Amino acid sequence: MTKIGVVVGSLRKESYARKWSVALAELFPADVEVEFLEIGNLPLYNEEYDENSPSEYTEFRNAVSAQDAIIFATPEYNRSTSGVLKNAIDVASRPWGQSVWAGKPALILGHSISNISGANAVQSLRPTLAFLDMPVLAQPEVYLANSQNYFDEDGKLNNEETRGFLQTVADAFIAHIEKTLNN
Template identity: 50%
Template sequence: MLFVTPEYNRSVPGALKNAIGVGSRPYGASAWIKKPAAVMSVSPGAIGGFGANHHLRQSLVFLDMPVLQQPEVYVGGAYDLFDETGRLKNDDTRKFFKGFIDAFVAWIDRVGASH
């Protein structure tokens, strides 16, 4: 499961938190157990959603989801990253995102097979 979240008050949006909660019920029958996960956070600010990223990771650990630790992705200055059609403007950013996705695929292959 790839979670991409903005930051609201150093946490995730209420709708995302609610969706995670609904998927974790009923107790003992969570839809999240053992599903490999990764987190990307995005913000117009300089720290790129650091608070949301780490708050979400806490919830995912509790839900027994193996979470990719590296690379971490905090996307700051989001307003300047995309053109008017929604495409990334910068090749270095595109390469960084590709590296993250490649690491996540390897993570899924490694931990997904063991569960």
């Protein structure tokens, strides 16, 4: 059983980042367990909390620690990733020397409701994940443009060509996880 944790960088109930993640999660093989790691309850990171961390921090760090691999699904906010996602990354990266991200293969899914497609958000995350020692899937890159056009009223993906692309992404990520963890 391979465990993949999904961190969604939007707290919106109707978030497209979440909808894209759900559509992708459905395409993994049966021996993959996908868990959404919620970040909306995490207090803003404060280094003083390293001494005596809030229970939300501990629970989130433990939840990340239990995963074999991580998907970061990010919207684009002002040509970068969202603050809530960066906060969650910072929380689980500390205390210094105890980051729970290290070594976990990662996938960055970027999206936006414009033609920009979250590309800047994805690029903003790359140096952070490199520093945190997370091998990020290089290809295919996942830039999803005009997200508002891809879901029906029930939140289901409405485009088979795009589902085919997401299947390619799912297959490549599984191969990336196996290669990374078996080396």
